[in-house]
Amino acid sequence: MKTYGYCDENGTLLFQVVRFEPKGFRQRRPDGRGGWIWNLKDTRRVPYLLPHLVKAVAAGETIYVPEGEKDVDNLRAIGFAATTNPVAARNGAASIPNTCVVPMSWCYPTITLMVANMVIK
Numbered sequence: 149m150k151t152y153g154y155c156d157e158n159g160t161l162l163f164q165v166v167r168f169e170p171k172g173f174r175q176r177r178p179d180g181r182g183g184w185i186w187n188l189k190d191t192r193r194v195p196y197l198l199p200h201l202v203k204a205v206a207a208g209e210t211i212y213v214p215e216g217e218k219d220v221d222n223l224r225a226i227g228f229a230a231t232t233n234p235v236a237a238r239n240g241a242a243s244i245p246n247t248c249v250v251p252m253s254w255c256y257p258t259i260t261l262m263v264a265n266m267v268i269k
Contacts, residue, residue: 149166149167149168149169150166150167150218151164151165151166151167152164152165152166152167152196152217154193154194154195154196154198154234155194155197155198155199156192156194156198157198157199157202158199159199161178162177162191162192162194163175163176163177163178163188163191163234164176164177164184165217165234167217167218174186175187175188175234177189177191188234193233193234195231195232195233196217196220196231196232196233196234197220197224197230197231198231200224200229200231201229201231204229209229210228210229211229211230211231212228212229212230212231213230213231213232214230214232215232216232217232219232220232
């Protein structure tokens, strides 16, 4: 199991996407008592790693938007600014706030660390 935290602009955890092996995903939000509620109901949807995204946009960086959190983490590991949405394959850019769209570039749906390394060379 792997978890990906989605935080507001100030770094407060709003919800997590939980990846189960071999490849299943569910979302959960904190219940305020140290546990989890396994739905998002009225939870604010934000892009993955929003605090980093806000800084990257302010710095004029190009933002890459691959399909999932794992690909975002791989891109960030080699120095690119990146984000995605929860359940990105179904939602596209729908939950990326308009204030974060400039400048923005799109990646192919799935990009691996190996492919990203080849692009840099």
